[in-house]
Amino acid sequence: MIETAVLPARRGLRLPSTLSGIAGVAVIVVLAPLLGVALAAARGPWAGLSVGTLTDYATTSAVLAVGVGVLASLLGVGSAWLVAQYRFPGRGAFSWLLVLPLAAPTFALAYGYADLLDVAGPLRTWLRQDFDIEVPGTMRSLPGSVMVLSLAFYPYVYLAVRDALLNRSSSAHEAARALGASPARVFWRVTLPMARPALAAGLALTLMETLADYGAVSFLSVQTLTTGVVRVWSVNGSPASAALLGLPLIGTAAALLILERWSRSHRAYGVHAGGWRPVPGRTLTGWRAVLATSACSLLLVVAFILPLGWLGWNGLQSTPEWPRLAAAAGRVAALGVAGALVATALALALALAGRGRPLLTRLAGLGYATPGAVMAIGLLVPAGLLWRAMPGPGWMFGIGLVLLIYAYASRLMAAALEPIASALTRARPSMSDAARALGRTPLGTAWSVHVPLASGGLLTAALIVFIDVVKELPATLILRPFNFDTLAVLADAYARDERIGQAAWPALMIVVVAMPACLWLTRRISRARPGGSPQGDD
Structure with a gap:
């Protein structure tokens, strides 16, 4: 999702100086906070931090990352192998x-599992009372965070x-089978490499x-470098x-x-669009089909449902504070739109002016x-x-919002760059030459030719x-103006007070907002094959 593809330089297309300047600004937007971290660390003093604490974090x-x-x-490769290699009920x-x-x-998954599986949770209480089974450990731990x-x-x-398994060509697969390799050997020696x-x-x-995670590990009482940043x-x-x-x-x-x-x-290794043919999936029947469907169903239930x-059941047992929720939803919607516009605009300029400039x-x-x-x-x-330079609190509020949008744009610009750059690969030098022959300036050519071609990538x-x-939670917690709560901040505040039922409402509102866009993006990303034809899922 964050691949920042670099477009090849086009002969006959002069880069507009305005876009080059904006691209330079975009890079400065990213590097300035990182330079600020280095300068702040060098200035000291380092209160509340010792070598032992830093080592522990x-x-x-x-350990968490490993x-x-x-x-x-294991979960990702196993599920991808099932979906890409076999055909079974529900595969599509x-x-x-x-x-x-x-x-x-x-943090929504952490809230749900911490309440369900903790020592005093309903599941372990049921096992303890009805079956005299004592399950060791607690969700508020490093293993719980790993899960x-x-x-x-x-x-x-x-x-x-x-994507790699669906887009692999059948030529290598057929060659290995022709040499007498078994299906298992083909998987280990051809497909997996x-x-x-x-x-x-x-x-x-x-x-x-x-x-980068803060909400889940903080709630589960695990002290990482990121939680340490917020804590100190x-x-x-x-x-x-x-x-x-942070260094x-x-x-x-x-x-x-x-x-x-x-x-x-190295992702294109072994994939040639000209002679590309898909590897036919194997149809599972009987108990094997039941096992594949059950495995995918179990993963979906455990990871999401x-x-x-x-968490939703907990939310139904509490009375939501609708005015506060509505205000938080409005704020996060405004921040999301503003952050998307700024990050996308900077990414567009960088995609247009960054051709031939991979750095x-x-x-x-x-x-x-x-x-x-x-x-x-x-x-x-x-x-x-x-x-300190502002004359009143109203200015401080506005500066806080600007810095918050700045933080979003500086971190997420790269995520916006890849789909825009991919969409711009459809622009041919002849299009730019035709626009210039009609009297368009370089900037006008970019606006009238390249931007329309990249409309899908921009969206x-x-x-x-x-x-x-x-x-987003940690950056918002640090930079938000006073009493400016988003849905994530509101959920975090409720959870810290152990009001899981109240925290469920803003957490689930985030899921409801993000799910349609996430599904649309997923289907769009997974639709293209090397030959340009859409993928068909059963």
Whole structure:
């Protein structure tokens, strides 16, 4: 979802200086908060932070990332293999239903499972009272966080691997079978190696999101680097300490971005559009078909229906505060639209002016890989200077909103860039030449020729940014103006007070808002094959 494809330079198309300037501004928008983090960390003093605390945060983050990476890969690869390789009842529906966890914020799954499976939860109470079975452990732990985040993020692996398996050509498969290889050997020696770059890309995205998560791990009492950033800022009031915790996150984000880009550059291995033929899926019957349908159904229930269903049941047992919910929904809708417009506009300029300039798009990609909490900390120093210079509280409120939209745009611009850049590949040099021959300026050519061609990509980019803004929590907590609650902030406040029934309403409202856009994007992304024909799901 964040691949920042670089368009090849077009001969005969001169880049408009205005767009080049805007593209430069877009890169500065991404890099400025990261530079602010480095400067804040260097200034000190580091209140409330010791070497031991920093080590504990880093160790917990590393263990969490490894656990989520392994479990999410198993879930994502297994479900993608079933959907792409076999035909069984419900396969067409599962192909898009299995991405539904992407529409839910991680903290919603955490609320549902913490209440359902904790020591005093109804399930364990029932097992203890009726069957005298004592289940060890608690959901508010590192293993509980691994479980929740794996269920929330496995769709990144699923989408990447499913796309690779569906788009592989049958030529290598047929050659291996002609040499006498068994189906199992073909999978391990041909199919899996060809899908490995896609797995690496999905895994990199999963690890980025895991390290950036705040709502779920904070509620489940797991102290990671990201929760530490928010904690030392809010409790100790130390931007320098928060920035120091953010530096290893930025370094890890850069490494994961390099891994993701490397995997993208190898994704076309073995796929040739000219002679591409799909690998025929094997039809399952009898108990094998029942087993495949049951496995996909179980994953969907565990990752989406069960936690959100239980959360909804809790919500029905409480009385929602409708005025507060309506106000929060209006605020997050306005922020989502504003963030989508700004990020999409900057991404469009970068896509148009960044042709032949891969460094610009690589730098923009660093923003998405950086956690929102770290981006927000990088903006605190200029925010403080602006607030002190303003004559009244009204100005402070407006500056807070501007900085919040800035944080969204700087982090999500790379997510908007990929669909726009992909849409612009349809622009031919002859189109630009014809527009210039009719007297269009370079900027007018971009507006009248390239922007209409990229309209579908622009809509996709705007929806991607909107979904992420609606679910965003840590950056909003740090930068929001006083008493400015979004749905995510409201859910977090209720959950901290252990009012899970009240927290269910804003959490589920986020799911309702994000689900249609998420499903539309998923079906759009999974529809194209190397030959340009749509994919048909049974």
